[in-house]
Amino acid sequence: MDYRKLLALAEEAKEHSYSPYSGFRVGAAILSTDGKVITGTNVESATYGATVCAERAAVVRAVSEGYRDFEAIAVASDAEGGSFPCGICRQFLAEFGLGIKVITGKPDGDIKVNTVAELLPFSFTGEELQKRDKQ
Numbered sequence: 001m002d003y004r005k006l007l008a009l010a011e012e013a014k015e016h017s018y019s020p021y022s023g024f025r026v027g028a029a030i031l032s033t034d035g036k037v038i039t040g041t042n043v044e045s046a047t048y049g050a051t052v053c054a055e056r057a058a059v060v061r062a063v064s065e066g067y068r069d070f071e072a073i074a075v076a077s078d079a080e081g082g083s084f085p086c087g088i089c090r091q092f093l094a095e096f097g098l099g100i101k102v103i104t105g106k107p108d109g110d111i112k113v114n115t116v117a118e119l120l121p122f123s124f125t126g127e128e129l130q131k132r133d134k135q
């Protein structure tokens, strides 16, 4: 799928944002390796800390539907020029592959394509857990 189209789907998902506290809307659209697109949006909480970002919402929805192999995720936000996933979302995406491409920007403007590995260098993944010294 064309990554501008994926970003356009993330922009659409942004319309469903539940962000009464920050007023900052984010949408995400994740593309599975077999071509399925699943969207997510940010869902805020009065406790603030319980807020779920759009990217994690999309991943949780996708995994819940049986998708675990992803090619790319597009992120759309209210920020001028778009914005990158937060640190927690980078870690959450790394769980499913450092090679996943993260698409940011605007569908009709400049877009950036970076892998999760590029956005999360020196990452900690499940592989590290396998390397621990036996106690």
Ligand code: THU
Pocket: 019, 022, 024, 025, 026, 041, 042, 043, 044, 051, 052, 053, 054, 055, 084, 085, 086, 089
């Ligand atoms: N937000 C996301 O949905 N994704 C990010 O990667 C950055 C932040 C949301 C969380 C919160 O609802 C609002 O944006 C402001 O931080």
